[in-house]
Amino acid sequence: MLTKRIIPCLDVKDGRTVKGINFINLRDAGDAVELGAMYAEHGADELVYLDITATIDGRSTFIELVRRVAHTINIPFTVGGGISSISDVSALLHAGADKVSINSAAVRNPDLINELSLEFGSQCIVVAIDTRYTLTENGHEHLVHTHGGRKPTEIRTIPWAKEVEERGAGEILLTSMDTDGTKNGFALELTATVSGHANIPVIASGGAGNMDHFYDVFTTGKADAGLAASIFHFREIDIPDLKKYLNERNLPVRMTK
Amino acid sequence: MKTVIIKYNAGNVQSVMYALDRIGASYLYTDNEEEIRSADKVIFPGVGEASTAMNYLRKVGLDKVIPSLKQPVFGTCIGMQLMCRFSEENNTECMGIFDVDVKRFPAVPGMKVPHMGWNNIMDYKTVLAGDLPDNAYVYFVHSYAAPVCEYTVASCEYVLPFSAMLQKDNFYAAQFHCEISGNAGQKIMENFLNI
Numbered sequence: 001m002l003t004k005r006i007i008p009c010l011d012v013k014d015g016r017t018v019k020g021i022n023f024i025n026l027r028d029a030g031d032a033v034e035l036g037a038m039y040a041e042h043g044a045d046e047l048v049y050l051d052i053t054a055t056i057d058g059r060s061t062f063i064e065l066v067r068r069v070a071h072t073i074n075i076p077f078t079v080g081g082g083i084s085s086i087s088d089v090s091a092l093l094h095a096g097a098d099k100v101s102i103n104s105a106a107v108r109n110p111d112l113i114n115e116l117s118l119e120f121g122s123q124c125i126v127v128a129i130d131t132r133y134t135l136t137e138n139g140h141e142h143l144v145h146t147h148g149g150r151k152p153t154e155i156r157t158i159p160w161a162k163e164v165e166e167r168g169a170g171e172i173l174l175t176s177m178d179t180d181g182t183k184n185g186f187a188l189e190l191t192a193t194v195s196g197h198a199n200i201p202v203i204a205s206g207g208a209g210n211m212d213h214f215y216d217v218f219t220t221g222k223a224d225a226g227l228a229a230s231i232f233h234f235r236e237i238d239i240p241d242l243k244k245y246l247n248e249r250n251l252p253v254r255m256t257k
Numbered sequence: 258m259k260t261v262i263i264k265y266n267a268g269n270v271q272s273v274m275y276a277l278d279r280i281g282a283s284y285l286y287t288d289n290e291e292e293i294r295s296a297d298k299v300i301f302p303g304v305g306e307a308s309t310a311m312n313y314l315r316k317v318g319l320d321k322v323i324p325s326l327k328q329p330v331f332g333t334c335i336g337m338q339l340m341c342r343f344s345e346e347n348n349t350e351c352m353g354i355f356d357v358d359v360k361r362f363p364a365v366p367g368m369k370v371p372h373m374g375w376n377n378i379m380d381y382k383t384v385l386a387g388d389l390p391d392n393a394y395v396y397f398v399h400s401y402a403a404p405v406c407e408y409t410v411a412s413c414e415y416v417l418p419f420s421a422m423l424q425k426d427n428f429y430a431a432q433f434h435c436e437i438s439g440n441a442g443q444k445i446m447e448n449f450l451n452i
Contacts, residue, residue, distance in 0.1 A: 002376045002415055003394065040439070045375055070275050076396055076437045096271045098437060121305050123371060123398040170371060170398075201373050224374065254375040254394040256439070 001252040004218045005045035005225035006239055007203060008232040010035060011052050012081075015065050017233065018052065030233070033068045039232065040073040042239040043256040047073070048101065048173070048227060051081030052148075063095050070096020078126055078173075084108075089116055093124065101173055103128040104146040107153055110167060117168025126203075127169040131157040131190065132177040142190055149177040161194045161202075172198055173227065175205040183209025183231070191221035203227050211237060211245045218251055260450065261296035264288040265319060267303030267310040267335050276436035280443065282450055290322050297328055298450060302436075303335035307359075307401070308347035310335055324352050330428050331385075331449045337423060337430035338401060346401050355423050355430070357406040368416045371400045376413050378421040378433070383410035385422065385429055385448045395421070395431075395438035395445075402432060 010017045010032050017032045036047050049069065051062040059082070066079055079092050080101030089100050106113050106127050117125045130149040131142050142157035161172055174194055176187035186207045195202040201224035204217045208228035217223045231237045246253045262273060264286050277284050284300070285292060293299060301323060303310060314320040323330065323340075332340045339351045344359040351359070362370045377392040386393075402419035405412050411422035413432070423430040429449060435442035 002372065002374050005374050070272060071278060074276065074279065074437060074439050074443055076434075094271060096275055098272060123304060123373070171373065199369050200371070201369055224369065256394075 003045070003252045003254045004223075004246065005203075006043075006214070006242060006253070007046045007048055007225050007227040008035075008039045008044050008239070009048040009050060009205070009227050009229045010233075011050045011229065012062065012065060013051075013053050015061055032065055033072055035233070036069050036077070037072050039239065040075045043243050043254065044075065044239055045254055046075060046225070047077040049077060049079045050101075051079065053081075063091055066092055066095040066097050080126070080128060080173075084112070086115060086119055089120060093120060097124075099124040099126050099171070101126040101128045103130065106164065107144060107146050107155065110163065113164055113167035113169055117170070122168050122170035125169050126171045126173050127164040128173040128175065129157060129161060129164070129194075130175045130177055133190075145177055149175070149180070157190070158193055158197055161198050165198045165200050169200060171201045171203065173203045173205060176207060179207030180205070182207050185209065185213040186217040186221055186223070186226070188216055188221040191217060191223050195222040195224070201225065208237075211242050214242060215246060215249055215251065218246070258282075258297045258450070259295065260284040260298045260300065261293050262286045262300045262302060263293060263319065263323070265303070265310065265317070266313040267305040267339075270302045272434075272436045273300065273302045273333075276443065276446060280447055280450065288317060288319065290318070293322060294326070298452070299323075299326055299328060299330045300449075301330060301332040301336040301340070303333070303339070304398075305335050306346060307335065307338055307344040307349040307351065311339060311349050311351055314339065314352075320352055324354050327427060329449065329452045332428070332430040333436075334399065334432060334434055337432050338399075338403070340423070340428060340430050341403055344401060354428050355403070355406070355408045355425055357403050357408065357420070357423075359401045359403050361401050362416050365416050371398055372402070372415040373398045375438075376415060376433075378411045378413050380409075381411050381422075383422055383424050383429070384452060385424075385431075385445050386411060387444075387448050389441055389444055393441040395433040395435070395441055397433045399432060
């Protein structure tokens with residue numbers, strides 16, 4: 001049976017993992033390659049590496065890191081952060097990434113999704129959607145945000161999810177800026193709605209604080225995968241324990257060992 | 258031992274090379290017919306779209322070379338599909354090593370396509386699955402699949418049962434990505450290299 005995926009996310013700056021609390025205060029959680037290898041060994045189903053360095057130098061450091069990760073781990077991994085062109089994607093895939101995640105660039109230029117999926121195949125194009133429940137003149141709406149969730153757009157989240165699928169995205173990484181960093185649980189209703197509208201897998205992100213939150217996002221939230229960062233980095237939840245917990249509750253998960 | 262990875266236009270095969278590096282196997286990445294024919298083992302990987310890949314193989318003549326190979330050949334993902342007779346992906350005539358047609362997953366509410374993620378394979382009848390635990394989990398990403406047929410040596414289920422692995426004479430194939438399928442995938446690659 002196809003299993004629900006557990007995905008640790010590693011925010012990377014200068015080759016090291018950092019995790020922002022609400023994307024601002026950064027704490028260091030260690031070497032990005034070692035941490036990834038440990039997660040793979042512990043039964044993580046996939047990894048996501050996000051490059052949060054903005055400089056040109058940082059970009060080449062990141063590609064070198066991608067190469068080291070690909071050499072080391074034997075599970076799929078996605079890379080993202082500042083990707084805006086076919087040549088960016090080509091360099092990252094060539095370095096050994098299995099998928100790339102695009103975010104702000106897809107909002108700026110939605111045709112990029114079509115171009116990338118045509119060039120590299122939908123299977124490796126993840127569109128990241130950062131969303132926040134926002135007061136508009138029509139009342140509260142889920143709106144897409146860019147620039148690490150800081151900049152609101154006028155794009156409504158659910159139609160955008162459908163659009164990215166139609167343009168050729170292979171997967172959606174949905175981050176709720178309302179729940180991110182809170183440890184109060186994923187945005188279940190929104191995730192379920194997006195997952196119900198899109199016929200491609202949805203990775204839920206933002207808000208995981210305990211093992212029940214993962215159970216909820218896979219059942220009520222209808223997510224295909226659950227992503228979290230700090231709770232894994234700081235060992236608040238160990239992946240083998242989480243897998244066992246979900247397995248005991250009859251959710252299909254990949255048990256290793 | 259000389260292992261060749263066939264070079265063609267079907268996407269990025271970097272992770273296959275890294276996986277061989279981890280096993281400690283050396284390899285040559287080439288589209289040269291002499292090199293391919295003289296190899297002990299041939300790996301035919303790929304990600305991408307069937308008709309584009311098949312057109313390329315025809316253009317460079319590999320569509321005739323691959324089916325005529327006598328040494329063990331291992332096709333993975335789109336490589337496996339191109340070894341079948343026909344693919345519904347843009348109605349593509351393929352190489353016909355396995356006499357079976359590749360079909361798109363039927364649309365069923367709640368069953369997303371592509372079939373993406375870790376799923377278990379079962380009913381092994383292949384040396385490639387040697388030492389693998391029952392119901393091993395491997396990583397799939399595909400929208401088209403070969404139904405279970407006489408060449409099926411491992412099956413999987415998503416919407417319908419389908420062929421996870423095919424085998425006929427010296428030709429071996431896997432629908433999933435061994436190179437990123439954890440220890441199970443690594444074992445399958447080692448088993449192929451040890452044939």
